[in-house]
Amino acid sequence: MSDITRAGSDLIYELEDRPPFHQAMVGAITHLLAIFVPMVTPALIVGATLQLSPDTTAYLVSMAMIASGIGTWLQVNRYGIVGSGLLSIQSVNFSFVTVMIALGSSLKSDGFHEELIISSLLGVSFVGAFLVVGSSFILPYLRRVISPTVSGIVVLMIGLSLIKVGIIDFGGGFAAKASGTYGNYENLGVGLLVLLVVIGFNCCRSPLLRMGGIAIGLIIGYLVSLCLGMVDFSGLRNLPLVTLPVPFKYGFEFSFHHFLVVGTIYLLSVLEAVGDITATAMVSRRPIQGEEYLSRLRGGVLADGLVSVIACALGSLPLTTFAQNNGVIQMTGVASRHVGRIIAIILIVLGLFPMIGGFFTTIPSAVLGGAMTLMFSMIAIAGIRIIISNGLRRRETLIVATSLGLGLGVSYDPEIFKILPTSIYVLVENPICAGGLTAMVLNIILPGGYRQEEIFPAVRATEETD
Structure with missing residues (x-):
């Protein structure tokens, strides 16, 4: 490079x-x-x-x-x-x-x-x-x-x-939901502490501090949780x-x-x-x-x-x-x-x-949630960057909008397709699969040989960015 x-x-x-x-x-x-x-x-x-x-x-x-x-x-x-x-x-x-x-x-x-x-x-x-x-x-x-x-x-x-997994852990995880402590001050406080520490160290100029930001945030969160009696x-x-x-x-x-x-x-x-x-x-x-x-x-x-x-x-x-x-x-x-x-x-x-x-x-769930909520959001951003890597034209916009709508829709109500045969339902109840399969089908059937208005210009993954 x-x-x-x-x-x-x-x-x-x-x-x-x-x-x-x-x-x-x-x-x-x-x-x-x-x-x-x-x-x-x-x-x-x-x-x-x-x-x-x-x-x-x-x-x-x-x-x-x-x-x-x-x-x-x-x-x-x-x-x-x-x-x-x-x-x-x-x-x-x-x-x-x-x-x-x-x-x-x-x-x-x-x-x-x-x-x-x-x-x-x-x-x-x-x-x-x-x-x-x-x-x-x-x-x-x-x-x-x-x-x-x-x-x-x-x-x-x-x-x-x-x-969704990260934010549930942020509030204390499924165990906290079962015990009635989900979203209490201890879990939210520890999760927020870890989140702020990770953000702070990620802004550092020092490569070592930036690399260790997540680990440092988790360690600090673990020590605080230990003092609060949250470690089992x-x-x-x-x-x-x-x-x-x-x-x-x-x-x-x-x-x-x-x-x-x-x-x-x-x-x-x-x-x-x-x-x-x-x-x-x-x-x-x-x-x-x-x-x-x-x-x-x-x-x-x-x-x-x-x-x-x-x-x-x-x-x-x-x-x-x-x-x-x-x-x-x-x-x-x-x-x-x-x-x-x-x-x-x-x-x-x-x-x-x-x-x-x-x-x-x-490691308490709230400690993990504080770091994971940020990391998982970064994965979503990587997905957006991949989508626009070749430009987002009208055809691609239709594919993205439909796939995102069905994928997120299934995550909100997984039972919407329960009438389908079990082998198919197991696939489409998963938001990742529902969105991915929709994108694959539309990518095949929607015509792509005509000139289209480019809504967003191409953004190359390997180009220099500010």
């Missing part, structure tokens, strides 16, 4: 830069703080809802960390055609939580014991992951479908959907000292009926992965069109599928590229994929020693 482009960039360390070790560690820890709780939460939710034994739940959590480390290593190193070569962090896919709970509850009501339930859920997830692997090979032939407009809408919908250490009890992965520990069971449901969610995850990888390329100042972009896209989605195959074999829920880290890249200015190697190693180590990883789960 030219010096002029670098001068106009908000990045402190670009994709191939190698930060000094201490700065790389700050960047890695910041990413970990952003993803750790969301990474282990799906396993905790599934374990609690299905009333799995503490040992089984702890194993699912440990394997989620180890699989995330393996997946992140594959993504950032890019072995041949596998991996995006970007700072793409892998983590457990939240989209599977509801499906795993529904299928698991059905099996439990039929009298299945715990090991058979886990083996059935992971079995169909293992087979379903190959759908993602297969889809990666047809992505280069979908250039007309995967346009900057479509990718931008998916990224925008991801950001807007995550903002009960989840650290009875955790094993070391957990080693055992392939197919609970056996292997497969149901074609369950596969249809899980397979549908996997196809949805491909659309999310496309948006996430596009956003990562955008904030890393890499092309979001052309051969390099398509190569990274195919490699990233292929890694997504292979990592889910590995994860389900080890005993973790399926994984995907995490959107949260795009916000971290924008806030810290660190897009170096070499930082991803450190993240991968730390995740694997934390998975082997669950007591260390369990500490991160004690």
